[in-house]
Amino acid sequence: MDFKMNRRDFIRAVGAGGAAAALSACGTAPQGPRRRTDVVVIGGGPGGATAAKYLRRFDPGLQVTLVEPAATYYTCFASNWVLGGMIGMDDIAQTYGALQDQHGVRVVQERVVAIEADARRVRLAGGESLPYTKLVVAPGMEFRYDTVEGYGPGVEGDIPHAWKAGEQTRILRDQLRAMEDGGVFVIVPPGNPYRCPPGPYERASLVAHYFKAEKPRSKVLILDRKEGFSKQGLFMDGWRKYYGDMIEWVPASGGGLVDHIDARTREVFTESGFTRHRADVLNVIPSQKAGRIAQEAGLTDDSGWCPVDQLTFRSRVDGDIYVIGDSSIAGAMPKSGHSANTQGKTAAAAIVREMSGEDMLALSTVNTCYSLVAPDYGISVAAVYRYQDGEIAKVPGSGGLSAADAPDYVRRLEARYAQGWYDSITDDSWG
Amino acid sequence: MKRMHLFAATITLAAATLGMTTAVQAQVSRGALMATTCFACHGTDGRSPGTMPSIYGYPPEIMMHQLKAFRDGTRPATVMDRHATGYTDEEIRLMAEYLSTL
The missing domain is CATH 3.50.50.60 (FAD/NAD(P)-binding domain)
Incomplete structure (x- = not known):
């Protein structure tokens, strides 16, 4: 297998972790310390977790490192169900074991203190630096x-x-x-x-x-x-x-x-x-703006959010950086867990294709958003998106809201599917 | 994860048969990328862990027929009608063919 380690990377790896660590980069163990990384993903929410998983699915030869400070991620989606007394905190807790053990993602539980874009590396609070070829930034949002x-x-x-x-x-x-x-x-x-x-x-x-x-x-x-x-x-x-x-x-x-x-x-x-x-x-x-690290790395514009090429989610500021999820400006797509998931797959595909010298495919993203009005009364909004005239737009004639005059059994079904959606999207992102 | 290994093996075999050097291109096809958007609701590889229907392994003709029925309203739906209207015949075919291989 070709790990594409060039001389500079080799020296960097030796410099960072010593010869033994550099050798481990040539092995197949998925969690070798300080091995060379093709892609670093910042943020373990639905966007970052999905990007890391699908990078490895699309190209099992890629070295992918996910950096997330928390051992447990509580999903913002479904957290209202906790407030309503329908479920407990444990029901919205997600962890990173499957990404590491089943998908071969190296998971680093650390806080990123800086993106050093010129050197193409990420500096962690513990002092370690992670060099990258491509960087995915998925830090969610920050409050204004x-x-x-x-x-x-x-x-x-x-x-x-x-x-x-x-x-x-x-x-x-x-x-x-x-x-x-x-x-x-x-x-x-x-x-x-x-x-x-x-x-x-x-x-x-x-x-x-x-x-x-x-x-x-x-x-x-x-x-x-x-x-x-x-x-x-x-x-x-x-x-x-x-x-x-x-x-x-x-x-x-x-x-x-x-x-x-x-x-x-x-x-x-x-x-x-x-x-x-x-x-x-x-x-x-x-009110909100892009996540802290995106602000500090200068990936935002005057709006406080990150402009990206909406076909690939590549940052308009730095061509080796991709911004997905809440932080990105994604045309007609809302800021949602589902959007972040689908954008994670898009960025993963764009990175894998770019690294193998191929053009990006036509964009295809979706959003389905369920809300519960009562435990057995669900409503939804859905859309299919395309890349058109330089931005992400809803496909005309697709999507829309649940019918205003839907009978109760449809509301019950949608409530049931809201739970099913939660089970599926969390499995698809972290499972 | 047996499933993943089996799938990876299938791809590798297919890639070897076609004389390709890596399995990468085989997996990020247009049909695969579009179909991954289904997985958020229907589970990775179309295998639902909960109340959503699973969608893997159907013969492509059946999947195409169902999606078109959602699109033209002949099959009642809660949300799939709103999704199916976002795709052309060709896109439905690409997704159905990819899902049939899972």
């Missing part, structure tokens, strides 16, 4: 704290965003459980574009489901900086059917635009500060 005054990293322990799942999800769930009947749960959704467009509204739905059973005098108030939202008609029909007037959505023009919050008293001020809402549990989901 400039839209809601009074909200920042310092108050996240009391006022959770719960938009990166894990400890934040647990905090919000526990606050909802501790809340007394008759309380008000206030959600402040982010401005566009952001991770998981229907997510805040699924959250409102499933918290209402929990309230209806456990705390029926309580209320969910959504103070929105937008004028509309994903699957709006379907959500609102479901809300009327299941929750009556328990959920109230206030658009920006109706007084929903939050000016600032007082984290200590859980007060939310709208309409330039003239109207005050008192929350018993407060969930502020800040």
Whole structure:
């Protein structure tokens, strides 16, 4: 097998880890320390994990290293199901054993401190450097704290965003459980574009489901900086059917635009500060930008997100770097776990073909996004995408929403498929 | 992972038969890349671990017929009608042929 190790790589490997480590690069053991790596993937979410797995599937000869600081990744998708009391935290936990043991990906549990693009290497917090031929950057998103005054990293322990799942999800769930009947749960959704467009509204739905059973005098108030939202008609029909007037959505023009919050008293001020809402549990989901490492490596543009060639997901800033998932600007595709998965496969195919001197194939990506309005009432939006006139566009005539007049058994089926989708996409990304 | 090995072996054999030097090109065909988009919902290699239907190993004629029935609305669906309308006859054929090899 040709590992394509040139003289420079060999010297680099020897320099980094000594002769013994360099020799191990010629062996077949999938987890040899410090072996030469063709592709480094930063980030073990649905985008990065899928890219690493499919790079190895498309070309089993490639050396692929995945760098992710956490041993366990909690999926943001389905984390609202935890808040609704339908499933537990363990049900949204993903780990990296299969990628390492079954797919031959070297998994490094470390934090990336810098991308040294000129030297084509990634520097890790522990001091090690990983040289790469191609780099996949999949760091998800980072919050912008400039839209809601009074909200920042310092108050996240009391006022959770719960938009990166894990400890934040647990905090919000526990606050909802501790809340007394008759309380008000206030959600402040982010401005566009952001991770998981229907997510805040699924959250409102499933918290209402929990309230209806456990705390029926309580209320969910959504103070929105937008004028509309994903699957709006379907959500609102479901809300009327299941929750009556328990959920109230206030658009920006109706007084929903939050000016600032007082984290200590859980007060939310709208309409330039003239109207005050008192929350018993407060969930502020800040507006967003590309993940930290993408910002620091200069892969972003003025929008705060990463411009890429939308056929291959190659960065417009650096030709050896590919940016996928939330951080990328991907035309008509929403920022979702499913988008990240399908983009991971696209980038993997583009890299494998480029490394073997072939042009990229026609792009083919999809998105299917299920939301639960209630445990047995599911709705979805789907689309098929093509590369057209320089960007990713929806195929005309494809995709769309669940039918507005669908009978209950279709909603039940879609709820069942939402769970099936979770089982499949997590298996396809990490399994 | 027995499946993967078997699959890899098949590809290697096919590649050897065709006199190709690597198995790479064989796997990232257009049909393969399009079909991988099915795997997010239907499981890697079309083998569903949960409530989604598995889609591997069907004769291509049957898969093509089903996808076209979703597309023209003659087979009722929750979401597959919205996906199938995104593909041409030729693309449906490429995907169906790839899925039949899994």
